[in-house]
Amino acid sequence: MMTSINRRTFMIGSMAAGMSLGFSRWSWGQITGANDDIRVAVVGLRKQGKRHVQWFREIPGIRVVALCDPDQSVLDREEDKFHKRNEKVDTYADYRKLLEDKNIDAVVIAAPNHWHALATVWGCQAGKDVYVEKPISHSIWEGRQMVKAARKYNRIVQAGLQRRSDKGLKEALDYIKQGNLGKIQYIRGVCFVRRGSIGKVTGPQPIPASVDYDLWCGPSDKMPLMRQNLHYDWHWDWSTGDGEFGNNGIHFVDVCRWALQENKLPPRVLSLGGRFGYIDDGQTPNTHLILLDYQPAPIIFELRGLPVKTGTTAMDSYRGIRTGVVIQCEGGYFCGGFAYDNNGKKLKQFERDGGGAHKANFIEAVRSRKNSDLNADVLEGHLSTALCHLGNISFRIGKLAQQEEIMDAIKANKEVVDSCERMLANLRANDIDLKQTPITLGTCLTVDSQKERFVGDFSDWGNMLLNLNYREPFVVPEKV
Secondary structure (H helix, E strand, O other): OOOOOOOOOOOOOOOEEEEEEEEOOOOOOOOOOOHHHHEEEEEOOOOOHHHHHHHHHHOOOOOEEEEEEEEEEEHHHHHHHHHHHHOOOOOOOOOHHHHHOOOOOOEOOOOOOOHHHHHHHHHHHOOOEEEEEOOOOOOHHHHHHHHHHHOOOOOOEOOHHHHHHHHHHHHHHHHHOOOOOOOOOEEEEEEOOOOOOOOOOOEEEOOOOEEEEEHHHHOOOOOOOOOOOOOOOOHHHHOOOHHHHHHHHHHHHHHHHHOOOOOOOOEEEEEEEEEOOOOOOOOOOOEEEEEOOOOOOOEEEEEEEEOOOOHHHHOEEEEEEEEEEEEEEEEEEEEEEEOEEEEEOOEEEEOOOOOOHHHHHHHHHHHHHOOOHHOOEHHHHHHHHHHHHHHHHHHOOOOEEEEEHHHHHHHHHHHHHHHHHHHHHHHHOOOOOOOOOOEEEEOOEEEEEEOOOOEEOHHHHHHHHOOOOOOOEEEOOOOO
């Protein structure tokens, strides 16, 4: 059994460990339904989920037959759209009730992060195929349990990493793989997205009357709401979210790992950053620099939530991009849809489409019953999501440090030094006094890539965050 830590005493609150809710496997070899339609349920409807309803409705041979959300107002809003089209749809507040419906073939999970793993495992156990949004898990251990469940129950599980279905991006990575730019030296991921303050409260806030808060919390602690908004701002709370690295950064770190063709975790991780520019109820960093020390080509990832300088709304950029990857090779680099030589001359353009066919790819695999047909199988989702967890864990067990100590810790890698110097310049441009608000220097952790655990110095602290405590009966099972 994995070692856990009480989250309330380690920044993320406590939960009682409990028994999982088991579902018997429903065996069926192929999709059934009227005219062989695939019947889909969408779980979590506030933002991305309502888009999924529309996206899946547009795929031929798909019927969205059920909706699920613990917020009755959101559920009513989406149900009303079906009624106006004279379409039948079943609605559920409780996901467990939805899984009892044998007329549902596949579930689309767009709930908050802390629900992703349990919803996927339960879905597999109930005989459903699963499309699960990024990041697919809320801990490294959870991600591996999701892979085990998908394999045990022969389910098709697609991660919502749609850039894996971008044909132009695949062409670009194939171009690099063929050696056209020489060997990869390093990859830099960037995610510069403006994030303002979520506000500061002085006491518990009321839960919206339309929300079943017990179901909303699910696996996480049912704690008083200590922020202004229940919805979306959960991203910046460690008990339910994974910060900007898990929110937007996951898309681009996935491309980084895809380019490296790495199918395991890196041997070392180090991160640094902090929450700068305001004091609010957010816990996760809005400025974050992560080294995923793959050899011989590391991934260096930069996240920023502050603008280019005080008084503006514009965001900084790196080599002309605000979000994306720069793959630096011996003879040139790839960035923003173009391959360049090292003098900045364009060598080749790749027509990117953003991966709009990602949902259709999931459906193709549901019909073929081959997980090899998936562009973003659950294993790929687990490995890339785990990179986000590694960076977050290093940060969370770090310490406040002054600039001299930070530069000394990273001096061996000139590319990390370059990233750090640009990060510091951005903080200074936003009038951040680092003497008064020091940077958190994360702990450098060594990873056993096969066992997906930390070893060596500070490994006990890191391993405490590989798994979570759960609240009965919302427990990701040890044996799926």
